[in-house]
Each structure stands twice: as C-alpha cells, then as structure tokens.
Amino acid sequence: MLFSESTVILGIETSCDETAAAVVMGGNDVLSSVVATQIDLHARYGGVVPEIASRAHVEAMNVVIRQAISQSGVPIERIDAVAATVGPGLIGALLVGVAAAKSVALVLDKPFIGVNHLEAHLYAALLDDPHVEFPMLVVLVSGGNTLFVEMRGHGDFSVIGQTIDDAAGEAFDKVARFLDLGHPGGPAIDRIALTGNPNAIDFPRAMLHDGLDVSFSGLKTSVINYVRKNPTVSTADVAASFQYAVVDVLAAKARKAAQQIGAKTVALGGGVAANSLLRSTMTTVCAESGWRLVLPSMSMCTDNAAMIASAGWYRLVADGPSSMDMGAMPNLKLT
Amino acid sequence: MGNAVGQIACVAFELVSIMIILSIDTATDGVSVAIADGTRVLASSEMRSEKQHAEVLTTMIDFVRKQAGVSFGDVGAVAVDIGPGLFTGMRVGIASAKAIAQVLDVPIIGATSLDILATAVGETDDVIACVIDARRGEVYWSLYRCIDGKLRQVTAPQASTVEECALQTIDRGQSTLFVGNGALRYRNEIELVVAGVLPRFDFADEMAALPTAVVLAQIAHERALRQEWQEADTLVPEYLRLPDAEINWATRSAS
Ligand SMILES: [Zn+2]
Numbered sequence: 139m140l141f142s143e144s145t146v147i148l149g150i151e152t153s154c155d156e157t158a159a160a161v162v163m164g165g166n167d168v169l170s171s172v173v174a175t176q177i178d179l180h181a182r183y184g185g186v187v188p189e190i191a192s193r194a195h196v197e198a199m200n201v202v203i204r205q206a207i208s209q210s211g212v213p214i215e216r217i218d219a220v221a222a223t224v225g226p227g228l229i230g231a232l233l234v235g236v237a238a239a240k241s242v243a244l245v246l247d248k249p250f251i252g253v254n255h256l257e258a259h260l261y262a263a264l265l266d267d268p269h270v271e272f273p274m275l276v277v278l279v280s281g282g283n284t285l286f287v288e289m290r291g292h293g294d295f296s297v298i299g300q301t302i303d304d305a306a307g308e309a310f311d312k313v314a315r316f317l318d319l320g321h322p323g324g325p326a327i328d329r330i331a332l333t334g335n336p337n338a339i340d341f342p343r344a345m346l347h348d349g350l351d352v353s354f355s356g357l358k359t360s361v362i363n364y365v366r367k368n369p370t371v372s373t374a375d376v377a378a379s380f381q382y383a384v385v386d387v388l389a390a391k392a393r394k395a396a397q398q399i400g401a402k403t404v405a406l407g408g409g410v411a412a413n414s415l416l417r418s419t420m421t422t423v424c425a426e427s428g429w430r431l432v433l434p435s436m437s438m439c440t441d442n443a444a445m446i447a448s449a450g451w452y453r454l455v456a457d458g459p460s461s462m463d464m465g466a467m468p469n470l471k472l473t
Numbered sequence: 474m475g476n477a478v479g480q481i482a483c484v485a486f487e488l489v490s491i492m493i494i495l496s497i498d499t500a501t502d503g504v505s506v507a508i509a510d511g512t513r514v515l516a517s518s519e520m521r522s523e524k525q526h527a528e529v530l531t532t533m534i535d536f537v538r539k540q541a542g543v544s545f546g547d548v549g550a551v552a553v554d555i556g557p558g559l560f561t562g563m564r565v566g567i568a569s570a571k572a573i574a575q576v577l578d579v580p581i582i583g584a585t586s587l588d589i590l591a592t593a594v595g596e597t598d599d600v601i602a603c604v605i606d607a608r609r610g611e612v613y614w615s616l617y618r619c620i621d622g623k624l625r626q627v628t629a630p631q632a633s634t635v636e637e638c639a640l641q642t643i644d645r646g647q648s649t650l651f652v653g654n655g656a657l658r659y660r661n662e663i664e665l666v667v668a669g670v671l672p673r674f675d676f677a678d679e680m681a682a683l684p685t686a687v688v689l690a691q692i693a694h695e696r697a698l699r700q701e702w703q704e705a706d707t708l709v710p711e712y713l714r715l716p717d718a719e720i721n722w723a724t725r726s727a728s
Contacts, residue, residue, distance in 0.1 A: 233564060234564055
C-alpha cells in the first residue's frame with residue numbers, strides 16, 4: 139500500500155496520565171483529538187502514580203477511541219494505519235495503548251506504527267503550522283524532559299542540549315508543591331507569578347555560560363532555602379522570580395542553540411511550552427534574531443494523540459510499518 | 474405471526490450455539506489464545522512468558538485465527554480473563570480484548586482467573602480451592618464446589634495471606650483440592666495448616682497451575698448461550714488489590 143496525503147491514521151497515547159486518541163489525515167490534518175485527563179486522580183498524591191494511571195487507561199481507552207472515531211467522521215474501517223506511543227513513559231501505562239492499538243490494527247488488517255513520544259512532541263508544533271523551513275530548533279520542555287533538538291528535516295534530528303538533572307516541568311512541579319500551589323505545578327506558578335515581581339529575588343541561573351545543557355536542581359534547592367530563611371516572603375514574588383530564572387536560562391540556551399545550528403525556525407513543545415512567560419520571551423528572542431517562531435496551541439503542548447498520529451504518518455512514509463511484536467520501551471531516547 | 478416469531482427465536486438460538494469465540498488469557502505467567510465454536514476448539518496456542526505478554530499476544534491471536542481458518546468477521550464474541558493476576562500482564566489481554574470487541578462490534582465476556590482454574594478441574598466432590606500467586610507473600614483465592622453437576626463459587630474472591638486461605642478451607646472441613654500457581658508455590662505453608670485437619674487434601678499438578686484460554690472459551694460459550702455478556706466499554710479488570718499509593722493514603726488518613 140502507498141501512503142499519501144490522504145492516508146488516515148488513528149493515534150493512541152497512554153504514556154503518562156492522559157488517555158488520548160486522535161484521527162489525523164496526511165500527517166497534519168487533525169480530524170479529531172480526544173484527551174481524557176487523569177489529573178484529578180493523581181492530584182492528592184502530588185504526582186502521577188503509575189498503577190493508578192494504568193488502571194484509568196484501561197477504563198477510558200475504548201470510550202476515547204470511540205469518540206475520536208465518531209468526531210472524525212471517518213468510519214473505523216476507513217482508518218489506514220494505527221499509531222501508538224511505545225515510549226518513553228510508564229511501562230504499565232504504555233502497554234495499555236500499545237495492546238489496544240496493535241489489536242485495532244490486527245482486526246482491521248492495517249499497519250501498526252510504534253511512535254517515540256518525544257519525536258511526537260517535535261511534530262506537535264507542526265500540526266498548527268506544517269510548512270516550516272529547516273533547520274529548526276525545537277525546545278522540548280515538559281515534566282519529564284528538557285531537550286534542545288536540531289531538526290534538519292522530517293525524521294532527521296539530534297539532541298544538542300538537555301538537562302543534566304531535573305526537567306523544567308519537574309522543577310515547576312516541585313517548587314509548586316513546596317509553595318503549596320497544587321499539582322500540576324506549571325499552570326499554578328504561571329497564574330500566581332502574574333501578581334508577583336520577577337526581580338524580587340535573584341535566583342541563580344546555573345550553567346548559563348557553559349554549552350547547551352541546563353540544570354534546574356540547584357534552582358529548586360535555592361528556592362526552598364530562600365523561603366525557609368525568609369518565611370514571610372510573598373509567594374507570588376517567589377513564584378515570579380523562580381519562573382523568571384527558568385525562562386531566562388531556557389531562552390538564553392535556545393538563542394545559543396539556534397545560532398549554532400543556523401536555525402530558520404524555532405518551535406516550542408511539551409507542557410512547559412504553555413508557560414506564558416516562556417512564550418512571550420521566545421517571541422521577543424526570535425523577533426530580534428529573525429527566526430520564525432512556531433508556538434503550538436495549548437492543547438498541542440500537553441500530551442495528546444494527534445501528535446502521535448502525525449509523527450506516525452511521517453514514520454510510516456519514511457520507514458514503513460512497525461512489527462506486531464513490538465512492546466513498550468519505557469526508556470526510549472530521542473535519537 | 475406467532476410462527477414467524479418462533480422461527481426468529483430459533484434462528485437466534487442457532488446463531489449462538491455455533492458462535493465463534495475468540496478467547497484471550499494473559500492474567501498470569503502464561504499467555505494463551507483459543508478460538509472455539511462452542512462444541513470444538515478450532516485452534517489454540519499457549520506459552521509461558523514472564524514479561525513478554527504484549528510482545529507475543531497480537532501475533533499469537535493472528536496465528537490462532539489463521540490456524541482456526543476463520544476470519545475476524547466470523548467472531549461472534551470475545552472472551553477474556555479479567556484477573557486477578559499480574560496487573561501489567563492482565564491489562565495487556567484485557568485492553569486487547571476490549572479493543573477487538575469494539576472494532577468487531579461484538580459483545581465481550583469476562584471471567585475471573587479463579588473461575589477458569591475451577592472449571593478446568595471438572596466434576597469433583599471435593600472443595601476446589603483456587604489459589605493464584607499475588608506475590609509479596611499473598612494469594613488471590615476463592616473456594617468452589619460442584620453442586621448438582623454445577624460449579625458454584627462458595628466464597629467471594631479475595632487477596633490475603635496463604636495462611637488465611639488455608640484456615641478458610643479448614644473452616645469448611647471438607648476434602649479439598651488446591652489448584653493454581655499460588656497453591657503450588659505455597660504448598661508447604663498450606664500443608665502445615667491443613668495436614669491432619671482436613672479429611673483429605675491434594676494439589677493439582679503444574680499442568681493445571683495456570684488459567685488457559687481453552688477453558689475460558691468453554692465458560693464463555695455457556696455464558697453466551699445465556700447472553701451473559703457486556704459491551705467492551707464497560708468491562709473492568711478484577712484486581713482484588715488497590716494500588717499501593719491508595720492503600721498508603723488510606724492508612725495515613727486513618728491514623
Ligand atoms: Zn509528553
């Protein structure tokens with residue numbers, strides 16, 4: 139079978155705490171995208187509990203697929219291939235989506251495509267804006283990752299910088315938990331920071347001048363130490379100053395990385411790409427340097443299955459289907 | 474008019490009696506798939522596999538279907554072992570079965586791993602104690618008896634220490650057959666409790682230690698005849714144990 143712009147892919151995503159399914163045509167035309175979030179189930183534990191996530195995926199999977207199919211207007215028999223996240227992620231959670239996706243593909247007698255979740259995040263930005271010029275720098279910032287990725291073309295990329303300890307989103311979550319702002323921490327800090335002074339506290343910018351790697355573990359520790367020493371400090375000022383420090387580092391490294399690869403385009407991806415200060419700062423940075431900035435819509439920043447179907451389409455066209463023997467790969471890297 | 478209704482009912486019954494059932498079991502260390510038509514097993518495959526459930530299941534289903542010489546369109550219902558068992562492994566089979574039933578638009582029939590072990594034993598006057606290894610020194614178990622040729626579950630399935638399970642068999646005081654990988658693993662512990670107390674006791678051998686899709690297909694056929702089935706969306710696993718985080722949370726909140 140030949141795969142083309144009219145190839146319709148059912149994407150399935152269950153790597154963490156969102157059960158998602160989507161129908162995408164030709165890699166970029168999102169016909170439907172359904173996400174059932176489990177945020178409420180995990181909130182009281184202050185983080186995602188793998189077994190709770192896996193159980194919730196089993197219960198939600200069928201309904202989510204059903205909705206994605208019906209909202210797409212494409213009958214299930216007209217699906218040309220089924221793509222699912224095979225990693226990285228929580229093993230038990232991944233397996234629910236992989237098992238469901240391979241079964242749908244088997245019964246429909248259509249190809250299965252195992253998708254790298256991180257690669258899918260690279261494609262999330264392109265769903266809203268598919269005709270970008272390469273080379274492109276993708277700044278992928280989420281709860282699990284902080285990666286600077288050079289993308290030379292579809293399926294042709296390399297990681298040129300990353301965090302050596304905590305991911306940016308992880309730092310947001312940990313600081314939010316410490317400040318009692320709830321989970322997930324990103325939106326909570328973003329919200330309260332609007333009322334605070336970002337210059338109130340001069341938190342450290344680690345590794346600002348070395349290479350393209352970043353570190354957020356020390357920043358988190360200095361926030362905690364500062365609040366313990368100054369218990370009456372305004373939470374809004376702490377949040378705003380912390381957020382400013384994170385964004386300052388990310389923007390500086392992004393600028394350096396984009397210069398290094400001679401980027402024509404810069405894209406953001408991952409949950410932290412929804413952060414309002416990061417978006418506005420990157421808008422300024424890119425305008426100054428003449429790079430085109432691709433900002434994914436909020437719904438494409440966080441985990442979804444449209445990006446899985448999209449990345450699946452590019453993989454299918456380039457490499458053909460995956461084996462039906464494929465299982466989950468919880469520690470899959472972006473290579 | 475009455476005649477026509479009678480004919481329709483008769484046709485419907487005919488359809489169910491030859492219904493082809495795709496049966497899937499991944500709840501324990503075994504992975505097994507069978508296709509049966511109600512009277513015969515058309516094809517089946519089984520393997521021992523600690524962790525590779527997701528890797529082997531899809532191709533095994535495809536293999537068994539081809540061996541059975543049926544197409545997916547011929548399948549009238551999907552049966553699946555809903556546990557208790559190993560959480561991650563059992564979810565592979567359950568998620569697959571639910572997806573297949575949804576795409577084929579056919580009903581799904583869930584049976585517990587304990588039901589499957591008991592059904593495999595067949596007619597007996599003994600109490601059947603089905604005991605599945607739950608790890609961490611615990612077992613999932615339930616007691617069964619054959620009454621008037623029909624298998625009856627006489628205790629609710631539960632997770633407990635193996636001692637608790639053995640003590641419950643003593644409570645009934647009848648000759649008991651212990652079945653399942655939990656019974657074999659904790660054979661010494663069980664013997665220590667029941668020896669000299671139960672009139673007679675025995676352990677089913679290794680061959681009967683795991684639930685299989687072939688036996689599940691038999692259960693599923695009986696249930697299909699009674700239309701005891703459900704939609705894929707509503708089928709949920711039988712874990713018998715909360716996630717650790719929930720247990721810890723409950724303990725912390727109580728203290
Ligand atoms: Zn993600």
